Every structure is written in structure tokens, then in C-alpha cells.
Amino acid sequence: MTDFARNAVRGNVAETVGLIDVETFCAKHHPKVHCVRPNISGGWSNLIAEMIGKVSARMQQDDVPAEALLVIGDIKELVPGGGLAIVVQEIQNMDPKAQSAVMRDVFDIVESTCDRAETVCSCCGSEGNEYDDGDRAYIFCDEHAQEILGLAPAPGR
């Protein structure tokens, strides 16, 4: 885990729900990735940092021009569905005809990150499950489901 991710997770444990500074993380460590509107709970910091690291590495392969920039539009919690949504916006400064292989790899990385988020508490990063308070769903560990929603662990566990 990077210091950035560790701090984001740690900061979030105290506040329960917070934002991580994805923009600074990209600007500092992954300049070929730009995230426009990152807005997620801190428990997913690790997953997001890992995802950005992977797409950033992909953007540095030989088939991508040096000036190309991957723009990720939204990183957000799905409401009311729960879970994580990552919107890949575009690759700038690259011939659109040459992008399909890169985009396919980027989508694979993004998809697997969103899949994994479904079992990671959005507050603390522990193992989580989907909880529904009647209005919307959340991915929480048992502890945060109880603390935030007042819900008992899901039946059968």
C-alpha cells in the first residue's frame, strides 16, 4: 500500500466516511492518468490507488504515445445500488483508431476493480457485504453496517 492510500484509509477510519485526494495522487505519481471527479468513501482508497497504478502502467506501454492522457470521468459510489462506479471518459492525444487495445485493457482493470469493491467495506476497507437500509444499498463490513445503519449482520452469516 502506498503512503497515500494508507493515510486515506486511516483518515477515514476516524471520520467513517470521507474523500480521498485521488487528483493529487495521480498528479504526483501517475501523470498519464487524470481523474476528473473522484468522490468515494475512503475504504476503497486501496482499490482505487491500485487501479490507477495499473491503468497508469498500461498507459506507459509501447503502443501508447508519450503525450497520451487517460481521462477518468467519475469515481463514485453507486446510489441507490451500492458498489463502485468508475467512468472511463477518453484517451486524449492519441489516434482514436489505435486506442481499442488500450481501452480494452483499461476497461478490464476498471471492471475487476468494481467487482472487487462489492466485497470491500466502503468505510474501512475490511471484508464487506451489501446492506440495504430501505432507501439505498451500501457495501459495509458487519461493524459499519451496525454502526452506521443500525443493521444486524445479514442472515445466514
Ligand SMILES: [Zn+2]
Ligand atoms: Zn467497515
